Amino acid sequence: MGAGGISIWQLLIILVIVVLLFGTxxxxGIxxxxxxxxxxxRSAMSQQDSEEESAPRAESSVQGDSAKPKTEDKPHV
Structure with a gap:
């Protein structure tokens, strides 16, 4: 038995029908x-992984002063 209870002969018949319908x-092309x-x-995933690996290194070099919240007086409407 093949995948999901389909025998190898049924898979071959389906393959022949698909080739006849769409052509080689x-x-x-597909x-x-x-x-x-x-x-x-795959290249996008590996690029994202490399960016995630380099991100913690960049954060560790940031000084503590830049992380302080900046408060500004805004007029209330």
């Missing part, structure tokens, strides 16, 4: 688009 060129989307997602 269209499926190849596959390359999907691959580039996954690659872009």
């Amino acid at each position: 060129k269209r499926l190849k 596959g390359s688009d999907l691959g580039s989307a996954v690659k872009g997602f």
Whole structure:
């Protein structure tokens, strides 16, 4: 048995029908688009991880005076 109770023969029949409906060129284009989307997602995630790793280092070098809240008198309407 294959995935979810579907046999290998049923999967092959579905694959043949999909290839006949869409054609190999269209499926190849969809596959390359999907691959580039996954690659872009992975690079964005690794870039975000590297930014998160460098962020705590930058915060530790900040002086205590800059973290004080600034109070200003604003006219109340």
